[in-house]
Amino acid sequence: MASEREVRAGLQRAGQEHLLRFWAELAPGPRAALLAELAPLEPEALREHCRRAAAACALPPGPPPDLAARLQPLPPERLGSVSRSDPETRRRWEEEGFRQIALNKVAVLLLAGGQGTRLGVAYPKGMYRVGLPSGKTLYQLQAERIRRVEQLAGERRGTRCTVPWYIMTSEFTLGPTAEFFKEHDFFHLDPANVVMFEQRMLPAVTFDGKAILERKDKVAMAPDGNGGLYCALADHHILEDMERRGVEFVHVYCVDNILVRLADPAFIGFCVLRGADCGAKVVEKAYPEEPVGVVCQVDGVPQVVEYSEISPETARLRASDGGLLYGAGNICNHFFTRGFLQMVTRECEPLLKPHVAVKKVPHVDEEGNLVKPLKPNGIKMEKFVFDVFQFAKNFVAFEVLREEEFSPLKNADPADRDSPCTTRRALLAQHYRWALQAGARFRDAHGAWLPELPSPPLHGDPPAVCEISPLVSYAGEGLEVYLQGKEFQSPLILDEDQARVLQPPES
Numbered sequence: 001m002a003s004e005r006e007v008r009a010g011l012q013r014a015g016q017e018h019l020l021r022f023w024a025e026l027a028p029g030p031r032a033a034l035l036a037e038l039a040p041l042e043p044e045a046l047r048e049h050c051r052r053a054a055a056a057c058a059l060p061p062g063p064p065p066d067l068a069a070r071l072q073p074l075p076p077e078r079l080g081s082v083s084r085s086d087p088e089t090r091r092r093w094e095e096e097g098f099r100q101i102a103l104n105k106v107a108v109l110l111l112a113g114g115q116g117t118r119l120g121v122a123y124p125k126g127m128y129r130v131g132l133p134s135g136k137t138l139y140q141l142q143a144e145r146i147r148r149v150e151q152l153a154g155e156r157r158g159t160r161c162t163v164p165w166y167i168m169t170s171e172f173t174l175g176p177t178a179e180f181f182k183e184h185d186f187f188h189l190d191p192a193n194v195v196m197f198e199q200r201m202l203p204a205v206t207f208d209g210k211a212i213l214e215r216k217d218k219v220a221m222a223p224d225g226n227g228g229l230y231c232a233l234a235d236h237h238i239l240e241d242m243e244r245r246g247v248e249f250v251h252v253y254c255v256d257n258i259l260v261r262l263a264d265p266a267f268i269g270f271c272v273l274r275g276a277d278c279g280a281k282v283v284e285k286a287y288p289e290e291p292v293g294v295v296c297q298v299d300g301v302p303q304v305v306e307y308s309e310i311s312p313e314t315a316r317l318r319a320s321d322g323g324l325l326y327g328a329g330n331i332c333n334h335f336f337t338r339g340f341l342q343m344v345t346r347e348c349e350p351l352l353k354p355h356v357a358v359k360k361v362p363h364v365d366e367e368g369n370l371v372k373p374l375k376p377n378g379i380k381m382e383k384f385v386f387d388v389f390q391f392a393k394n395f396v397a398f399e400v401l402r403e404e405e406f407s408p409l410k411n412a413d414p415a416d417r418d419s420p421c422t423t424r425r426a427l428l429a430q431h432y433r434w435a436l437q438a439g440a441r442f443r444d445a446h447g448a449w450l451p452e453l454p455s456p457p458l459h460g461d462p463p464a465v466c467e468i469s470p471l472v473s474y475a476g477e478g479l480e481v482y483l484q485g486k487e488f489q490s491p492l493i494l495d496e497d498q499a500r501v502l503q504p505p506e507s
């Protein structure tokens with residue numbers, strides 16, 4: 001453990017000695033905690049971090065003035081589309097994806113270090129229950145999709161296979177996430193195949209470049225953004241772990257999308273068959289101001305321009321077909337080869353530019369009194385996971401259907417978008433569609449037939465409550481055997497037990 005003298009000398013070099021200004025009044029416990037927090041901050045890096053934050057803050061707010069002129073939509077040859085391709089092509093993508101999964105070459109990697117501030121919960125978002133009849137959390141849905149995709153790939157190729165699950169957490173989420181998984185017996189996954197690791201934290205900084213003390217004995221720290229992934233992969237030797245397991249392809253995704261298809265065989269297969277080193281799933285943006293990044297090109301290089309960094313005028317531009325010119329919405333589902341991740345962590349990470357978020361950061365004043373600021377007083381610097389796209393040799397994007405694959409949980413109820421209510425509806429609407437497609441019909445509590453709408457309205461509950469366990473169906477497949485020609489009274493909870501009941505007796 002570093003001594004106070006060493007830490008103080010480092011802080012002096014970084015111009016941040018004020019972080020120890022309450023040292024004399026601290027008891028031994030808080031002193032040790034503060035030292036433990038400060039010791040890992042490398043002086044030069046801390047100095048640079050604070051300098052950059054202040055410099056970024058001195059720039060005028062909003063996107064760089066020349067950005068619009070440097071943007072172009074992604075060229076069509078880089079884009080694959082589920083809805084615009086024929087069934088045979090889709091089948092080939094899927095087949096290839098399943099083949100790679102069966103060969104144990106595919107892993108999933110969850111970005112789960114965020115604090116869920118907008119959702120307003122004090123625990124990791126993955127532990128959230130959106131109010132499904134089954135009461136499942138986001139983590140459970142994801143775990144079950146992994147189990148199902150392993151099973152499907154295994155059955156097709158007559159083998160057993162594993163999709164390891166890497167989970168990037170932060171100081172805020174590691175403890176509760178690890179505890180939650182233990183409590184739930186890892187949702188019946190082998191714990192050896194669930195690898196949790198922690199991203200780094202960075203101090204929040206004042207507009208004049210001083211790291212902020214949240215308490216007399218604690219620096220205000222925040223995770224270094226989902227682009228902290230690349231440092232974290234190196235810090236915890238994750239790529240070596242992947243290599244040992246023979247993993248070649250990694251599906252990286254963020255925690256909040258209730259419809260996420262983990263290790264999606266179609267996406268993996270598309271990227272592999274295209275020889276891509278890096279790929280992104282996109283959906284058509286719903287409206288110009290939708291808070292999703294856009295996948296496009298900047299100076300001819302594939303990139304994501306984040307929603308916070310595009311001007312409203314650019315976001316509203318239309319293409320000749322009437323759609324949004326920058327309509328390829330990033331849904332934070334990325335494909336990387338292990339080789340690409342290796343190259344990025346070794347060579348490119350330091351080139352990633354942090355993005356600036358101006359926030360209200362609680363702090364102590366000169367006298368040590370706690371202050372809850374009413375207006376923004378600090379800067380948090382974050383790297384973005386997609387900022388490595390610029391280093392790809394062969395970048396591709398893969399367009400999927402929003403109603404099948406994207407409904408993120410960002411806001412608390414009663415927000416009218418991206419809330420527990422809208423995500424729950426999206427999932428139940430999808431399952432109702434799957435059930436109808438498989439030949440089921442539904443009656444209400446009084447026995448009256450319920451409408452069979454091919455796609456129920458976005459803002460309303462589907463006519464019947466139908467929840468299908470991912471352990472029974474990953475993407476709507478294989479349901480006919482349980483549902484074809486059958487009538488159900490809402491609600492129908494099709495879990496493994498119910499599936500056994502509905503299955504015709506073996507002939």
Ligand SMILES: CC(=O)N[C@H]1[C@@H](OP(=O)(O)O)O[C@H](CO)[C@@H](O)[C@@H]1O
Nearest residue numbers: 226291292293330331332384385408
């Ligand atoms: C840095 C980053 O990954 N931002 C992503 C991410 O946004 P958040 O607002 O950070 O959750 O998820 C969005 C999709 O839900 C995606 O559109 C956006 O580009």
